[in-house]
Amino acid sequence: MRQYMMFAALLLAPVVASAQDSPAGRWQTVDDDSGKPKSVVEIYRARDGNYAGKVVEIIDTTKGADPLCDKCRGSNRNKPVKGMVILWGLKPDGPGKWSGGSVLDPENGKTYKSKIELHEGGARLGMFGCIAFICRQQVWIRQ
Numbered sequence: 589m590r591q592y593m594m595f596a597a598l599l600l601a602p603v604v605a606s607a608q609d610s611p612a613g614r615w616q617t618v619d620d621d622s623g624k625p626k627s628v629v630e631i632y633r634a635r636d637g638n639y640a641g642k643v644v645e646i647i648d649t650t651k652g653a654d655p656l657c658d659k660c661r662g663s664n665r666n667k668p669v670k671g672m673v674i675l676w677g678l679k680p681d682g683p684g685k686w687s688g689g690s691v692l693d694p695e696n697g698k699t700y701k702s703k704i705e706l707h708e709g710g711a712r713l714g715m716f717g718c719i720a721f722i723c724r725q726q727v728w729i730r731q
Contacts, residue, residue: 609683618729657697681703701718
């Protein structure tokens with residue numbers, strides 16, 4: 589029985605490791621100013637093979653429980669933020685890194701170039717929004 593358990597653990601180890609090497613999953617975003625949880629974004633592999641992310645839960649907002657993206661342009665204008673795809677087009681860029689994507693900030697309606705990096709063994713995600721060569725990082729926490 590003991591050998592069977594060790595064998596099963598060895599077989600599952602690559603699966604667990606690969607799950608931590610992927611950005612796929614639910615991530616809690618944190619407000620830059622207050623440090624409080626703001627929303628939950630689910631990152632997933634899109635049909636084109638790249639990674640994307642959508643807001644699946646609103647935790648704290650000044651615009652009520654179901655805010656609209658009133659500053660967005662185009663098809664997202666005045667649409668609910670919950671359910672909105674805000675991250676798309678991320679391609680692998682080395683171990684634990686993805687780049688070449690875009691991120692929409694529903695607070696101001698602007699879209700930025702994006703890249704993400706896994707930290708702390710996949711427990712945290714560095715999410716970068718960039719204009720030209722100036723980037724700002726938020727740290728998201730895996731749920």
